[in-house]
Amino acid sequence: MADVLSRARAAFLGVAVGDALGATTEYLMPEEIRRLHGVHDRIVGGGWLHLAPGQVTDDTEMSLCIARAVIDAGGWDLPGIADRFARWMKGKPVDLGATCRRGIRDYLLKGQLETPPNEWDAGNGAAMRMVPVALCTLGDEERMARLAVAQARITHNHPLSDAACAGLGRMVQRAILGASRAQLRAAAEELCARTPAFRFEPYRGEASGYVGDTVRTVFHHFFGTGNFRDCLVATVNQGGDADTTGAIAGMIAGAHYGRKGIPERWLRRLDRRVRDEVEAAAGRLVALSPAAGND
Amino acid sequence: MKKIEAIIKPFKLDEVKESLNDIGVQGMTVSEVKGFGRQKGHTELYRGAEYVVDFLPKIKLEIIVPDDLVAQVVEVVEKSARTGRIGDGKIFVTNVEEVIRIRTGERGLDAI
Amino acid sequence: MKKIEAIIKPFKLDEVKESLNDIGVQGMTVSEVKGFGRQKGHTELYRGAEYVVDFLPKIKLEIIVPDDLVAQVVEVVEKSARTGRIGDGKIFVTNVEEVIRIRTGERGLDAI
Amino acid sequence: MKKIEAIIKPFKLDEVKESLNDIGVQGMTVSEVKGFGRQKGHTELYRGAEYVVDFLPKIKLEIIVPDDLVAQVVEVVEKSARTGRIGDGKIFVTNVEEVIRIRTGERGLDAI
Ligand SMILES: Nc1ncnc2c1ncn2[C@@H]1O[C@H](COP(=O)(O)OP(=O)(O)O)[C@@H](O)[C@H]1O
Ligand SMILES: Nc1ncnc2c1ncn2[C@@H]1O[C@H](COP(=O)(O)OP(=O)(O)O)[C@@H](O)[C@H]1O
Ligand SMILES: Nc1ncnc2c1ncn2[C@@H]1O[C@H](COP(=O)(O)OP(=O)(O)O)[C@@H](O)[C@H]1O
Numbered sequence: 001m002a003d004v005l006s007r008a009r010a011a012f013l014g015v016a017v018g019d020a021l022g023a024t025t026e027y028l029m030p031e032e033i034r035r036l037h038g039v040h041d042r043i044v045g046g047g048w049l050h051l052a053p054g055q056v057t058d059d060t061e062m063s064l065c066i067a068r069a070v071i072d073a074g075g076w077d078l079p080g081i082a083d084r085f086a087r088w089m090k091g092k093p094v095d096l097g098a099t100c101r102r103g104i105r106d107y108l109l110k111g112q113l114e115t116p117p118n119e120w121d122a123g124n125g126a127a128m129r130m131v132p133v134a135l136c137t138l139g140d141e142e143r144m145a146r147l148a149v150a151q152a153r154i155t156h157n158h159p160l161s162d163a164a165c166a167g168l169g170r171m172v173q174r175a176i177l178g179a180s181r182a183q184l185r186a187a188a189e190e191l192c193a194r195t196p197a198f199r200f201e202p203y204r205g206e207a208s209g210y211v212g213d214t215v216r217t218v219f220h221h222f223f224g225t226g227n228f229r230d231c232l233v234a235t236v237n238q239g240g241d242a243d244t245t246g247a248i249a250g251m252i253a254g255a256h257y258g259r260k261g262i263p264e265r266w267l268r269r270l271d272r273r274v275r276d277e278v279e280a281a282a283g284r285l286v287a288l289s290p291a292a293g294n295d
Numbered sequence: 296m297k298k299i300e301a302i303i304k305p306f307k308l309d310e311v312k313e314s315l316n317d318i319g320v321q322g323m324t325v326s327e328v329k330g331f332g333r334q335k336g337h338t339e340l341y342r343g344a345e346y347v348v349d350f351l352p353k354i355k356l357e358i359i360v361p362d363d364l365v366a367q368v369v370e371v372v373e374k375s376a377r378t379g380r381i382g383d384g385k386i387f388v389t390n391v392e393e394v395i396r397i398r399t400g401e402r403g404l405d406a407i
Numbered sequence: 408m409k410k411i412e413a414i415i416k417p418f419k420l421d422e423v424k425e426s427l428n429d430i431g432v433q434g435m436t437v438s439e440v441k442g443f444g445r446q447k448g449h450t451e452l453y454r455g456a457e458y459v460v461d462f463l464p465k466i467k468l469e470i471i472v473p474d475d476l477v478a479q480v481v482e483v484v485e486k487s488a489r490t491g492r493i494g495d496g497k498i499f500v501t502n503v504e505e506v507i508r509i510r511t512g513e514r515g516l517d518a519i
Numbered sequence: 520m521k522k523i524e525a526i527i528k529p530f531k532l533d534e535v536k537e538s539l540n541d542i543g544v545q546g547m548t549v550s551e552v553k554g555f556g557r558q559k560g561h562t563e564l565y566r567g568a569e570y571v572v573d574f575l576p577k578i579k580l581e582i583i584v585p586d587d588l589v590a591q592v593v594e595v596v597e598k599s600a601r602t603g604r605i606g607d608g609k610i611f612v613t614n615v616e617e618v619i620r621i622r623t624g625e626r627g628l629d630a631i
């Protein structure tokens with residue numbers, strides 16, 4: 001169980017690290033990144049959001065909203081999650097995507113917990129906040145898949161977003177529970193067989209906020225590297241929606257390589273309060289999960 | 296979708312933006328305009344004589360919103376822009392037939 | 408209610424306002440804009456060479472009026488803003504669905 | 520007739536005007552506005568601390584066009600104004616009930 005806890009913490013820390021690292025190169029093209037940073041592999045802030053070094057964005061903050069709601073309620077609490085999103089939105093976060101804003105506003109003003117289906121909802125805004133969902137349902141893949149879609153639908157209602165949330169959640173859970181690289185590859189192939197938009201070979205370098213690009217980018221760089229650092233560096237140097245591809249790559253790579261896999265110098269530069277809260281939340285979420293003996 | 300256009304006193308801009316932010320509305324376009332109405336302009340000294348400037352600086356806000364948000368946005372702007380003294384301004388609601396987000400080509404409600 | 412928007416030559420503003428006052432219309436919102444059209448911009452000297460600035464400063468008037476005043480207000484603006492030379496400008500009439508006076512909360516015709 | 524209003528990044532004005540000229544659209548009215556949205560403003564130093572200005576200068580274009588030109592003009596503005604980065608802006612289409620050319624009194628399609 002100690003290993004499980006270490007990998008769970010690393011998965012959540014991976015989100016924060018990938019977010020902070022990738023935010024510097026968000027919306028840049030690979031050639032621009034090369035020109036400005038050579039190889040970008042340090043947490044330095046900046047980027048289009050003028051971040052302080054180690055500052056995180058909506059990817060980590062929305063994940064923390066879900067974590068706090070579940071921890072406070074001692075279990076799943078969808079209205080609680082939506083309330084946290086609304087409170088966070090009013091606090092003028094450093095960034096908030098248009099699709100997420102609309103869904104949160106419709107909850108705030110109309111109490112709506114599920115946004116209507118929309119062809120434009122195939123963004124990665126729901127998939128990027130999957131780590132707390134994976135942790136609090138650890139040991140029950142069916143429950144994870146159901147709650148993954150429920151939380152997604154607060155802001156995103158599209159089959160590709162649903163598939164990404166459930167599929168990525170499954171990979172994270174299996175990695176935390178000790179799956180081998182080959183087993184993770186098989187899980188990815190199975191997901192891609194069901195959802196052709198996620199097929200990542202051949203990889204064409206598309207790394208936008210469209211969830212198809214995001215999943216392909218994450219899979220390509222996770223399976224194309226052998227450690228946490230190389231995975232994240234490759235991912236964020238691809239540019240595009242780099243903080244989100246970085247966060248999701250960090251989630252999977254953290255879950256697989258564990259706490260020791262995350263470079264200490266990156267952890268040291270993370271906002272201290274965010275890092276402490278993420279580590280504590282990961283433990284408490286796993287403690288609430290079926291894997292810890294709950295049902 | 297509707298366009299909500301508000302002419303307000305310039306010092307009220309921050310308060311109106313804050314109140315709109317509290318209901319999740321952040322996007323808007325603002326311009327500096329001159330208002331003529333019942334409120335008198337200030338007096339100015341020019342070549343030794345005092346005269347009344349007949350217009351007052353105002354701020355115009357333009358906010359495109361989905362139909363189901365109009366009442367709420369109007370109410371929020373009204374309440375936060377009001378001082379109760381002449382010259383507080385006006386709100387106009389007009390119909391918008393199409394909206395396009397230039398960056399992505401999104402149309403309609405997804406564009407705002 | 409309708410919004411009457413007029414793009415006019417800047418020096419015509421006082422004359423147009425006077426003529427509107429004469430028919431009892433006093434409230435309006437004015438802004439400085441740049442006009443592009445058939446009228447050529449002025450020439451400017453820059454680093455010793457003369458070049459044509461391709462826009463001209465214009466004034467935009469926005470006047471919200473009750474439906475039954477539209478024809479009269481359009482005519483008054485048209486006549487007072489006209490010089491007969493290219494660039495005199497344009498008047499646009501659009502529908503306004505609701506008007507609110509911020510100070511009092513009055514709506515519709517009582518708001519203008 | 521419709522009014523096409525576009526909020527665009529200021530450096531894009533020349534390119535958008537060129538592209539509109541290429542499809543025979545030359546008349547328009549332009550103003551300087553401030554945009555609030557997701558795009559971050561520049562950073563400023565104030566009392567030793569760095570903070571982000573929350574608005575960005577934008578250009579507003581207003582182009583009155585006949586109904587049958589709307590789709591084409593929207594497409595041209597969209598394509599020429601796009602950079603693909605946040606803050607590119609928005610296009611709004613609203614209905615215009617009447618247009619008058621001040622110089623001649625021409626109305627409707629002959630006025631634009
Ligand atoms: N008919 C109108 N059309 C457009 N704008 C108007 C009109 N009347 C007033 N305004 C705008 O509203 C502002 C406030 O109007 P004013 O008559 O001074 O006070 P109040 O709205 O409090 O009665 C004016 O400065 C002007 O910008
Ligand atoms: N299609 C249009 N849409 C919006 N404004 C226009 C349009 N055409 C002209 N204008 C405005 O009207 C002004 C006068 O137009 P111009 O073509 O110079 O002369 P005229 O109206 O006398 O024929 C321009 O400077 C511009 O502000
Ligand atoms: N609801 C709105 N109503 C009016 N103007 C808006 C609205 N939302 C955004 N804008 C204008 O569009 C500009 C760009 O918006 P922004 O959110 O920064 O990026 P993007 O359009 O690329 O998503 C803003 O600076 C503002 O001028």
Ligand SMILES: [Mg+2]
Binds near residue numbers: 057058059095243244
């Ligand atoms: Mg982000």
Ligand SMILES: [Mg+2]
Binds near residue numbers: 026241244
């Ligand atoms: Mg992102």
